[in-house]
Amino acid sequence: MTDGVSIVAEGAGRYVDWGVIQISVTNLTIIAVMVILFILALVLPFPSGHGSDDGGDDR
Amino acid sequence: MTAGTTTGTDPSNWTARLRNRIVGLVPPGQALPDSQPIYVASWIYVFGVLTIASLVIVIGSGCVLAMGGSTWWHVSALGHYVNSVHLWSVELLFGFMVIHLWGKFWMASWRGGRAMTWITGVALFTISIGTSFTGFLSQSDFDSQWIGGQAKDGLNSVGIGAWFNVLNPGQMLMWHIVLLPLIVVALTAIHVILVRRHGVVPPLDTDVEV
């Protein structure tokens, strides 16, 4: 189905220019997703199995 | 009560000494505990294990690529797909690793004698970058040509290029699939053993002033 010759060589993708910063849309998306994941990890409640207010088991 | 060290006091017995050393790496029952301190209750804690899981997929997909050979992915649709899995698992590895780093920083996880855990973590980050770099040099495509030509200038400028020739794909491939993965896996093992040894760091506000 594929051979090296038939794959068209790609040029440049989509880029965002902001002052000295030039970043690809893909990379920017990756970084944005990472920041969102980080924030979500901090704020989303974690299922900790606590039914009551007096803390977990003492062992 | 100690287990299994019946004749463990003979200092000339190398086996006993090694066994005691291994057993002493983590407190009893802490190598694979089925409990955690109650403060381990946040999604931020899953990014370490996600990083390890990503490493497993990276190595696994790399093994499949190795089965086909270094240029298999250019001539086979399956090979190309496996290459894609390898690329995306690497992107996931770095994404999870960096979020893990962010979390560990804001939790000041180096406290309580955990400086080596932090240091091995930063070392892993740095060596992972080097490993992915040698990966790009092993692609046998346009990227490999360009990246090699560019990177040589950086490495040559500080004298490293005299020993580590990025224009030699045979050398770069072997660093990528043998030497660097061994170092990454060894450092990961040390990092995880240190976490189990010291336990997950307690919350910042539980630190006491002395």
Add this chain to the structure above:
Amino acid sequence: MTRKTLDSHEFPTRPYDLVKEFVIALIVVLVLSVGLAAAFSSPDDPPLTMAGWAQAAPDDVIVTAVGELAGTTTSATYGPPYNSAAEGQKLGPLPLQKLGGVRTPVDSTSLVLDPLSKVVGNPVLAGALAKWNAAPEDQRTKWATDYADAIGAAATDEEPATGAGGDPSKAAPGDYGPVPTLSAGLLTLAQGGGLEGALTSSGDFYGSDTTRSLLLLSDGAYLEDQARAKHLGGDQWGMMNEVGNAPGQPWMWLYTFWYQVPPFSTSDNADAQVWGLMILLTAVLMLVPFIPGVRSIPRLIPIHRLVWRDYYRRNKT
């Protein structure tokens, strides 16, 4: 005032299944990897070949060959590890490039002459090689330099055209010795595919070291032109990028950032300086636990209150 962290083993615990967590993480990453791979694949831009270079940019091949013979190309004037033509870069007072030594010796004229010397059945070429080899060093350099000047370069935004504007076929007649024949010979060899691997195998059956081939390719303008068209150039934040819309190396953002700004963007020692700076910053990151002030940032900006809010709420003292 010093602070002591309590022993984590003295806190109350609750059940936690590490192995199940790992297996779930493995499944999640596996699903994400195979899914992203199926959706977005991975780029496979074919490598440049010598024949492709010769077909797309024949003048560039000629100009590069003449430059190798004149000793003016990037590789010819590089310094260690390839030769002693230059001292190389310094990090402050430290001549690190020179200290590395010439451990991968490459004679740039051999990049042209070695493949040509293996051509058989071409008496004109053989004669040109013999004439070159018999001539003294400064005569060779003069031939090649004069021919390079005659070919000249095309006009740029900053400078007008020189010589024949970069077109060898329009170069003014002159005494260039065997250089025009040699450079045209290399172009013909490249066009016919005879240059592929000629600098890699060096007469051996197996060759996996492409150093000399890549140096020749990098001495031309074609490789960089192609890279810049794909947004991979050094001053295009290229270190972070991939061809097309493929994901690149976002983690290289800080390394490549320095190249975009002064003083590095205009420095002759930029590579050594950026390396030195990044080694320093990596060391700082590694030693955060010991750096006063930096290690206190998590306490001063208490994001940890989000992480441990459950515990803090239940354990108000």
